[in-house]
Amino acid sequence: MRLTEIYDQNKPVISFEVFPPKTDDGLAPLLAELKKLKNFKPGLISVTYGAGGATQGRSLKLLEKISTELNLELMPHLTCIGSSEQSILSFLQKISGWGVENILALRGDYPRNNLDYQPESDVFKHAADLVHFTRQRVSLSIAAAGFPEKHPEAESLQSDINHLTEKVRAGAEAVFTQLFFDNQYYYDYVKSVRAAGITAPVIPGIWTITNLKQVQKTAELSRARIPENLLQKLQAAAEKEVRKIGINHAAAQIRDLIKHGAPGIHLYTLNKADAVTEVLQKVSIS
Secondary structure, three states, X not given: OOHHHHOOXXXXXXXXXXXXXXXXXXXXXXXXXXXXXXXXXOXXXXXXXXXXXXXXXXXXXXXXXHHHHHOOOEEEEEEXXXXXXXXHHHHHHHHHHOOOOEXXXXXXXXXXXXXXXXXXXXXXXXXXXXXXXXXXXXXXXXXXXXXXXXXXXXXXXXXXXXXXHXXXXXXXXEEEEEEOOOHHHHHHHHHHHHHOOOOOOEEEEEEOOXXXXXXXXXXXXXXXXXXXXXXXXXXXXOHHHHHHHHHHHHHHXXXXXXXXXXXXXXXXXXXXXXXXXXXXXXXXXX
């Protein structure tokens, strides 16, 4: 099912993001976690993709396993910077052959801490280049990334939205946002996106806090601001209470987003079903 069909059902759509395990031995445990999440009838599963060969092989293995064993809709991530046209086309053709109908087109970054890395080419400089290339060569529904608090490299939120406009003009049909912890950023972002003439669904990305150090590191990398009152509550809590606070906060975010008409909720799972399950059991989505 294509993105346009998935998000045209007049009800919020649940989706999950996972990443390929570090070793092949991690594939079976991850599939077991996804089987638990399948009970929530997700509209799709997104699978991240390592740049420059970092985890590409296991990404493909995971995609094939999810497609054949779990029969769930997929939205593979594809990063393009440094890749050749042939390597991108090979990936697109391979997933299309499995019946995959959607892709999340990303610029990506060069692999870190890899002094031997050599880019295959400099054809793809921006995500819009990948969107255009994909649209011209395969029949896939394409999503793009959105940043409610702007991309860390963007000069301003408006310049970031201008880049999003380029991706939509090139053929992107849906927008999946970076994580955020204050829904007002999402609401303001959607207003700005609509003011720019973009009508594609904007799906909010939700991260469930279970570890304070982990979320602080993630927030620093993504430049997602943790509300001061939430941060103080987390810092004052005992370690075992952090998880409870995080789950309650994510559930409250989701209830509010659904109340305000969000087309779906995209949950970052960190490859574990338990915390996400607890969050979704606290909300009513129909």
